[in-house]
Amino acid sequence: MKLLHTSDLHLGRQFNGISLEEDHAAVLDQIVEAVKANGVDALIIAGDVFDRASPPQSAVRQFNGFLQRIKSETTAAVAMIAGNHDSGDRIDLSAIAADRSRWLIRGAISAEEAPLLLSDKHGPVAISALPFAYEYAARECFESETIDTPEDVLVAQVAAARARIPEGARWIIVAHAFVTGGSVSESERSLTRVGGIETVRTSAFDGAHYVALGHLHRPQSVGAEHIRYSGSPLAFGFDEADSEKSMGLIEMDAAGQVSVEVVAFKPIRRTRVLRGKHAELLLSDPSSDFIKAELTDDVPVIDGMKRLRDVFPNACELVYVRNERPLETKSVDGPAVTAAExxxxxxxxxxxxxxxxxxxxxxxxxxxxxxxxxxxxxxx
Incomplete structure (x- = not known):
């Protein structure tokens, strides 16, 4: 069985005040084409569909059009959950017109974790879609006051899901969490209160053959090859300038073993950090990429950002390297030094x-x- 795993679309987001609507349209097109080109059996979207609970209407229309294309142009099943940026109720609205035998869209937490059941020539595959929920909502859902951390929430959800998996079925979990050992980015929002324990151990997913995760924006496996973040399709900060954005094409065999092929996204605008003297950067080839300029000039440049935007209209940040130098330290050994005037x-x-x-x-x-x-x- 072939799965295409993606997450953290963050539709409606801006980059330093610049709209990403065209950038998102391009990556949504690439997801549809990857589903069709690879004969994907199920598309997984592991949360943070939108950037906030009340996204702009343009983002909602954009996503509805994307789902309609998946429905009409492909035969793929869909498993989708709400992330911590999403409104669970809004995500649930997307399920109203969905074919329940083919799509599993989960916004709000539930104690009844019925899976989406698919099958291939090797037998049944069960997909459990576990939406993100805060502790207070999970306590009410599972009628348990012992749920105090994000891990407690997921342990309760996984236990409820495990009880509904048919005997002998290969099992896929879709979740939105910060799993211990994951590599973070600056643009991710905390999943818990200040001072709380945010991370979830990989043991929470024991028994699953593949765990499709959302929340962390860098593509990576955590703890084992079958526990994986797809990462976001776009970079949302300059700390991600070195991160190659991708989808995960997952192929599962008869025994539930998985192989992962990375399908790279091709963004229409990249996120880059350029270093050098201001005059040198002005000689670069013009580009619409998002740019952070790290200037090595010894003195401030007059109208530095304005002039830089003549070449890079989406330049967002300008800093001077000399202002970021660490303070010089001296060894305590050696001759005494008299105090300076x-x-x-x-x-x-x-x-x-x-x-x-x-x-x-x-x-x-x-x-x-x-x-x-x-x-x-x-x-x-």
């Missing part, structure tokens, strides 16, 4: 930040000011 400290500081040496007249002003400070301190 305050006026010398001021002069050295101005030199360190790249300003010209101050004149004698300016130095007299500094020394006079320091003298007044000393006199004030003595008077007190």
């Amino acid at each position: 305050p006026a010398d400290v001021v002069r050295n500081f101005l030199g360190e930040v790249g300003l010209e040496n101050i004149t004698d007249a300016e130095q007299d002003v500094v020394e006079a000011s320091l003298t007044r400070l000393r006199q004030r301190e003595d008077a007190e």
